[in-house]
Amino acid sequence: MSATINIQRAVESDVINVYGFLCALEEEKLDFNAFQEIFNRNLKNPDCHYFMAFDEAKCVGYASVHAQWLLHHCGKVGEIQEMFVVDNYRSKGVGSLLIQELMNVAERENFKILEVTANKKRVDTHRFYESKGLEPTHFKFVKKYG
Template sequence: MPVLPIIRRAAGADLDVVYAMICALEDQQLDKDVFSKVYLRNLTSPDIAYFLADVEEKTVGMVSCHIQGLLHHAALVAEIQEMFVYADYRSQRIGETLMTRVVQHAILEGAAQLEVTSRATRHAAHRFYEREGFIKSHVKLVRYLDKI
């Protein structure tokens, strides 16, 4: 039986482990200097939370949550911006435990709903989110500003 992870808030000292997970999620090496500035800035924001999953003192997964007031909802809306679990730890309830924590956080912060966007090609992630109670309700369109 898999060991359930310990879920904790991320801190500045977790920068390297979070960086490695986000690079793996995006399948590219991100600029670490820029990443570090964004990460450390976000840690000070009351609207952004990062939760890490530790198994036997190893960080194996993470989820981020950004909460903002949206006029078209007339409410606070929580959004999972990044979620990642290392492949060797998938199907061991790590993602489920992270999801439980981020839902709890969103509710405690007064959010009316929790949203997530996932790349169209990530079918396994979509199945996970649907098992966790998410429904497909929107289409996301992106305009890359560096292409102008």
């Protein structure tokens, strides 16, 4: 890995990298057309923040946070929606740089809380988030439709 990882806001052309990352993360092939439409819509939404990590010209990571105003917190809450780092860049600080960028957004926009949900099987991910100061305080319950 080179010495400098560059974090920047995502742009429309980043959709290919993000699509590949999230298909790997979800362990399934997602509908690209629907994915691209949502990606482009969210890029225009001021409450959605997408960040890319680059090692020179190579895209090596991605993270997103979506904000919403929640009554039960009496303020703005950010939820980390996705985070992915290429295998051979893990444990080398890329994830830390990405999450720091999300935390910068949280501070700048005065979030009451920054939260994340991680699949139960991703134990290393749990440890990573805890090492960054996020606490495991809730359970998430899911019912799928369609």
